[in-house]
Amino acid sequence: MTLAPETTDLKVQLRLADDWFTVCELHLLLPGRGVAALLPDGNQVAVFRDRKGRLYAIDNRDPFTGAAVLSRGLIGTHQDRPFVASPLLKQRFDLLSGQCLDDESVRVTTYEVRAA
Numbered sequence: 001m002t003l004a005p006e007t008t009d010l011k012v013q014l015r016l017a018d019d020w021f022t023v024c025e026l027h028l029l030l031p032g033r034g035v036a037a038l039l040p041d042g043n044q045v046a047v048f049r050d051r052k053g054r055l056y057a058i059d060n061r062d063p064f065t066g067a068a069v070l071s072r073g074l075i076g077t078h079q080d081r082p083f084v085a086s087p088l089l090k091q092r093f094d095l096l097s098g099q100c101l102d103d104e105s106v107r108v109t110t111y112e113v114r115a116a
Helices: none
Strands: 011-016 019-025 033-038 044-049 055-059 074-078 081-085 092-094 113-115
Touching: 011 044, 019 033, 019 044, 055 081, 055 113
Parallel strands: none
Antiparallel strands: 011 019, 011 113, 033 044, 044 055, 074 081, 081 092
């Protein structure tokens, strides 16, 4: 029998330099929704869990407005690539590469993320 992630003690972790940083418990990250987390350096990260259970993490700051809001954006797919749309001006950011799909000159930082 396989346990669902919600019945385990799995933590969502980000790779920062040479170490893993724990963000939250996996069961607290709702599929299709994002959360913001404060990093040790004072920056914010947006962490997402899609409906298939895959995890993504990008910078939470919207580069077009400067507001820390990407964690509140809607996630979807474009040409089989996952993205988040900013809740302010609706620019879409690829969750794997950080590339803005609406302006090639803009990119946000991505983070390696795991459940452990």
